[in-house]
Amino acid sequence: MGEGEAGGIEGGSVRGRHHNSPHPSSWYTWYAELAARALSRARSKGWNRIxxxxxxxxxxxxxxxxxVSGxxxxxxxxxxASIEDILPRLRPGILVVDAPLHPPYHGYRASERMLLENVPGARLLPGGLPGMRLLSLLGYSILHLSVEAGIIVFETHPGSIRRIHRLPVIGGKDIYDAVLAASAGLCALLGESYYIVAGDGLIVFPGxxxxxxxIKMIRECLGGVTS
Structure with a gap:
């Protein structure tokens, strides 16, 4: 995945986009293995876009x-910007999204329960809430579009990252959470991340x-100084 590579997600609206058949649990297992190999290749090359x-x-x-280099x-x-304006900017690399990469659901998925059990302090909203249903539709659409474009995509939870690492919000929450999502990708690349795989999701979470x-990325991206 080099700087000059073409690719990415071309045009089209993802708002409210529906997919007829959810991925079976075996698909998430297969995709997790693919993603793990992609991370290994990225580490060996020492360079990547996250x-x-x-x-x-x-x-x-x-x-x-x-x-990043190393x-x-x-x-x-x-x-x-709007999601329609942002999607065409995505290029081959690692994409980390603050949204469930799964069709709408109730309660907590197995992958979310694993996160809650293994990461003390993590807190998640149940999937049945109206706002979470809309976010799940959007996240699942992003998953489909990313796979079609050859982009490796993971899920993460910036709110829990902020809480566990005791990080203040600097600037707008939307961009700040995007930086934290990217940080989860870098931590996965460095091997310093929880890598949670279940039949309904693939989550990375910084250790x-x-x-x-x-903290370094907050400073690099937002100019914030924290400890």
Whole structure:
């Protein structure tokens, strides 16, 4: 996945887009293996593009794109725009999304329960809430479009990242959460992340040892200084 590579998601609206048949649990298992191999290749190359999204079913979506070399962030670009304007900007690399990558559901998915059990302090909203149903539709559409474009996509939860690592919100929450989502991707690339796989999702979540890299990215992307 190099800087000059073409690709990405071309045009089209994803708001309210429905898919007739949800992925079976075996698909998520297969995709998790594919994603793990992609992370391994990225580590061996020592370079990658990592994008974080804080998608909004209505309103503006936060976007943060990191270009990294090893553990060094060489550039960071942020943007707040409609999801339709942001999707064409996505290019091959690692995409981390603050949304369920699953059709609407009730309660908690198995992958979410695993996150809650293994990461003390994590808190999630149940899927049956009206806002979560809309977010699930959007996240599942992004998953489909990303797979079709050859982009490896993971799910994460910036609100829990902020809470566990005791990070203040700096600037607008949408862009800030996109930066935190991208940070979860970098932590996964560095092998300092929880990698949660179940038949209904694939979640990456930064471990406590990765807090220094998260703070570094906040400074690089937003100019914020925290401890």
């Amino acid at each position: 994008t974080g999204l804080d998608p909004a079913p209505r309103g503006e979506t936060g976007y943060a794109e990191l270009i 553990s060094h962030v060489t550039s960071c670009r942020t943007l707040k 406590r040892k990765c807090k220094a890299f998260i």
